[in-house]
Amino acid sequence: MKFSSLAKVDENPIHKDMVKSKHELSLIKGDFTPSDARERVIQLIMDNLNYHSLRNLSSRERYGQSDLNSEEKIEELQMSKKQALDLFDYAEVSGRRLRIESTIKISLV
Numbered sequence: 001m002k003f004s005s006l007a008k009v010d011e012n013p014i015h016k017d018m019v020k021s022k023h024e025l026s027l028i029k030g031d032f033t034p035s036d037a038r039e040r041v042i043q044l045i046m047d048n049l050n051y052h053s054l055r056n057l058s059s060r061e062r063y064g065q066s067d068l069n070s071e072e073k074i075e076e077l078q079m080s081k082k083q084a085l086d087l088f089d090y091a092e093v094s095g096r097r098l099r100i101e102s103t104i105k106i107s108l109v
Helices: 003-011 013-019 034-063 068-094
Strands: 022-032 098-107
Touching: 022 034, 034 068, 034 098, 068 098
Parallel strands: none
Antiparallel strands: 022 098
C-alpha cells in the first residue's frame, strides 16, 4: 500500500473507528455447565497449541532451530490446559456452573 493510500484510509469515515488505539473483542461470555465450558475453553487452548506446534515445526524445518517463543507458549498453554481441566472437574463434582468472560484486547502500535 502506498503512503498516499494510507492517508486516504485514515480519512475514510468507515475507518475512523479503526484509528482508535485500543479494541476489544468478546470471544466467550456467559454461564456454562462444566462440560460446555470444558468444550469451549479446551478448544481455544488446543487451537493455540496447534498453532504454536506448527510454527515451531516450521522453524525447525526452515531454519534448523526451534522457535523459542512458541516453545515457551506451548509450555504455558499446557499448564493452562491442566489448570482448566482441574477447575472443570471440580465444578462438575460440586454441581456448579462456570461464568466465563474472554476478551481479546488489540492495540495499534
